[in-house]
Amino acid sequence: MNRFFDIPSDLQHDWIGLVGLHLREALLPVLGGLLLALPIAQLCVRLRWLYPPVLWVTTVLYAIPSLAFFVVLIDYTGQTELTVMIPLTVYTLVVLVPAIVDGVRSVPQETLAAATAMGFGPVRRYVQVQLPIATPAIVAGLRVATVSSISLVSVGMLIGNQGALGNLLHDAQIYNRPELAWNSVLTTAALAVLVDALLVGVRVLLTPWMPSGSGATRTRKEATAR
Amino acid sequence: MRISGLTGQAQRAGIEARHTPAARLKHNRSRLSPQQSELGWSRAGGNGQTRRVFGVLIRIDSVTKRYPDGTVAVDRLSLEIPDRAITVLVGPSGCGKTTTLRMINRMVEPSEGTIWIDGQDSRRQPVNTLRRSMGYVIQNAGLFQHRTIVDNIATVPRLLGWSKDRARSRARELMERVGLDASLARRYPYQLSGGQQQRVGVARALAADPPVLLMDEPFSAVDPVVRKGLQDELLRIQDELGKTIVFVTHDIDEAVKLGTMVAVLRTGGRLAQYAPPADLLSNPADAFVEDFLGADRGIRRLSFFSAAGLDLLTAPIVAVDATAEQIARAAQGAPYLLVTGIDGKPLGWSEPGALTAGSVDTGRLLSYGRPFVAGEDSLRSALDCAVLSPAGWAVAVDGEGRATGVISQTAIAEAIRGAHEAAPGVGGTTGAGEPKALR
Ligand SMILES: Nc1ncnc2c1ncn2[C@@H]1O[C@H](COP(=O)(O)OP(=O)(O)OP(=O)(O)O)[C@@H](O)[C@H]1O
Ligand SMILES: [Mg+2]
Numbered sequence: 001m002n003r004f005f006d007i008p009s010d011l012q013h014d015w016i017g018l019v020g021l022h023l024r025e026a027l028l029p030v031l032g033g034l035l036l037a038l039p040i041a042q043l044c045v046r047l048r049w050l051y052p053p054v055l056w057v058t059t060v061l062y063a064i065p066s067l068a069f070f071v072v073l074i075d076y077t078g079q080t081e082l083t084v085m086i087p088l089t090v091y092t093l094v095v096l097v098p099a100i101v102d103g104v105r106s107v108p109q110e111t112l113a114a115a116t117a118m119g120f121g122p123v124r125r126y127v128q129v130q131l132p133i134a135t136p137a138i139v140a141g142l143r144v145a146t147v148s149s150i151s152l153v154s155v156g157m158l159i160g161n162q163g164a165l166g167n168l169l170h171d172a173q174i175y176n177r178p179e180l181a182w183n184s185v186l187t188t189a190a191l192a193v194l195v196d197a198l199l200v201g202v203r204v205l206l207t208p209w210m211p212s213g214s215g216a217t218r219t220r221k222e223a224t225a226r
Numbered sequence: 227m228r229i230s231g232l233t234g235q236a237q238r239a240g241i242e243a244r245h246t247p248a249a250r251l252k253h254n255r256s257r258l259s260p261q262q263s264e265l266g267w268s269r270a271g272g273n274g275q276t277r278r279v280f281g282v283l284i285r286i287d288s289v290t291k292r293y294p295d296g297t298v299a300v301d302r303l304s305l306e307i308p309d310r311a312i313t314v315l316v317g318p319s320g321c322g323k324t325t326t327l328r329m330i331n332r333m334v335e336p337s338e339g340t341i342w343i344d345g346q347d348s349r350r351q352p353v354n355t356l357r358r359s360m361g362y363v364i365q366n367a368g369l370f371q372h373r374t375i376v377d378n379i380a381t382v383p384r385l386l387g388w389s390k391d392r393a394r395s396r397a398r399e400l401m402e403r404v405g406l407d408a409s410l411a412r413r414y415p416y417q418l419s420g421g422q423q424q425r426v427g428v429a430r431a432l433a434a435d436p437p438v439l440l441m442d443e444p445f446s447a448v449d450p451v452v453r454k455g456l457q458d459e460l461l462r463i464q465d466e467l468g469k470t471i472v473f474v475t476h477d478i479d480e481a482v483k484l485g486t487m488v489a490v491l492r493t494g495g496r497l498a499q500y501a502p503p504a505d506l507l508s509n510p511a512d513a514f515v516e517d518f519l520g521a522d523r524g525i526r527r528l529s530f531f532s533a534a535g536l537d538l539l540t541a542p543i544v545a546v547d548a549t550a551e552q553i554a555r556a557a558q559g560a561p562y563l564l565v566t567g568i569d570g571k572p573l574g575w576s577e578p579g580a581l582t583a584g585s586v587d588t589g590r591l592l593s594y595g596r597p598f599v600a601g602e603d604s605l606r607s608a609l610d611c612a613v614l615s616p617a618g619w620a621v622a623v624d625g626e627g628r629a630t631g632v633i634s635q636t637a638i639a640e641a642i643r644g645a646h647e648a649a650p651g652v653g654g655t656t657g658a659g660e661p662k663a664l665r
Contacts, residue, residue, distance in 0.1 A: 114369070119385055120354075
């Protein structure tokens with residue numbers, strides 16, 4: 001047990017360092033995905049016909065194995081973190097775009113009519129009325145995207161040392177130290193649970209206007225193991 | 227200007243004849259400019275029973291709305307909406323009421339025709355400026371669920387660039403005006419009842435003090451008791467603030483109660499009749515309007531006649547401690563006597579023979595039903611009291627609830643005939659201006 005946190009030197013980080021690296025490689029793609037998804041979703045809300053093809057494209061992208069992404073990207077971005085984070089960013093879209101679109105569309109018709117009647121222009125209405133009311137749905141989408149991103153970072157070990165906690169799996173094998181594999185799995189799971197709880201906290205802070213007890217549960221169905 | 231039916235034409239002349247020269251002069255200055263909106267014009271009545279009509283603020287001029295799918299929602303509609311009065315649009319579902327209302331603030335653009343606001347084509351000003359000068363209230367209030375009550379009400383002032391503090395203090399002022407407790411200010415909409423939310427909706431529409439209020443079935447989602455409260459509140463607010471209100475409903479009783487003018491629309495978006503409610507009830511333009519008004523329009527029309535002129539009898543009233551002599555005198559010519567307490571308030575009816583002089587057994591009196599207030603209530607209330615009373619006589623009381631007289635069904639019927647003869651077209655309330663439904 002005292003060798004549990006004894007990380008082989010080829011990983012160039014101690015355990016804490018690996019956790020930090022893992023979080024960065026998992027969370028930056030979610031943030032990037034959110035920044036991409038917001039304008040895409042807004043377009044889909046305004047141009048209804050655009051939504052089905054966009055959904056289709058995000059689903060197809062999600063279906064491409066990360067290895068295929070790596071093969072293509074490695075020529076441009078090398079064996080870097082970026083090569084890992086780009087596919088992860090693309091994968092979050094399959095959850096985030098529908099979460100935002102459905103959230104924005106679920107704003108009651110009366111609320112929208114009232115906003116228009118009070119003289120809100122389309123942009124102001126989107127930012128000040130539709131997005132805030134869609135917050136619970138967006139956060140629900142973020143939770144799924146974040147948890148799946150945290151588990152997916154590990155595949156970065158395929159391009160050598162870019163899998164953060166995932167690299168421990170590789171080392172467990174080559175050094176024949178099974179406790180490293182346990183460390184990898186348990187730490188990843190703990191991170192996912194912690195970050196998820198944090199997001200729930202953020203949601204509660206952001207939405208004091210929600211009747212308590214009616215937590216957002218939409219888009220959970222999108223959660224798929226990869 | 228197309229108003230169907232002769233009554234409409236006559237009535238339109240009526241509206242214009244009622245302008246005082248002074249009101250007309252003032253009206254030449256823009257009603258929509260902010261400096262003017264604070265001017266306190268003299269208001270007739272003041273007790274909410276008479277409402278003076280000032281002029282036309284919104285003129286809907288031969289407007290047609292054809293939706294992209296070909297539906298003609300409104301067909302060559304022309305309406306002159308009077309200033310500082312409540313104009314009600316009423317009609318069956320799908321007759322184009324909401325469409326008409328939304329064309330006024332350009333949430334829907336007319337396909338043909340023009341809407342003139344205070345003499346100006348509504349398309350000539352920026353659409354959001356136009357909308358901010360018109361409060362808008364809808365069913366279920368349409369509140370912003372993510373904002374507190376004060377912030378909901380402060381929305382339009384904030385859009386107009388007021389500081390947060392000023393907008394919020396204005397919002398608190400309005401909460402009081404619409405009868406909302408100040409403790410609700412920091413709550414969110416989900417923590418309010420439907421009736422309270424509707425009040426917030428009205429307060430929000432009033433926040434920037436717009437001259438015009440557009441209301442689309444605002445009270446139809448609440449129960450009848452709350453609805454009546456909201457209607458009374460609206461009439462009170464209208465008396466205080468003198469807004470130009472366009473009110474959509476499919477409830478003819480609500481239309482008659484609230485409207486200074488009532489426009490009945492028929493399916494296909496055509497105007498069936500445009501008249502004050504008393505006229506509508508006495509002279510429906512055609513079978514459609516008559517049908518829409520329902521079976522008891524005769525009874526409802528009595529709401530427009532005051533009970534003040536009734537010949538009340540005081541002789542058949544005796545106090546609980548009446549002497550045998552007093553009872554005998556009162557009993558002459560009256561089948562029943564009304565017994566009152568020492569304080570003058572009615573206790574109940576009794577046959578004269580059943581009364582014991584000196585101290586009446588109040589337990590054996592017959593119920594007197596619900597009394598009417600002679601100075602305030604209508605002939606409808608008086609008749610209602612008489613019909614409900616087991617003795618067939620109505621009891622009139624004063625403001626403090628003391629019995630001031632009694633009257634039989636027969637005498638009320640006599641008075642109703644007299645009132646109809648005196649005012650065959652328009653209801654005969656006192657004072658200038660459009661007659662308003664009494665309680
Ligand atoms: N956006 C639209 N596109 C096509 N047709 C519409 C549209 N909005 C309304 N209509 C049609 O126009 C007609 C009038 O609709 P409107 O909403 O004005 O009726 P309404 O009198 O307010 O009815 P209700 O009492 O049910 O609210 C209806 O036949 C309706 O189906
Ligand atoms: Mg409607």
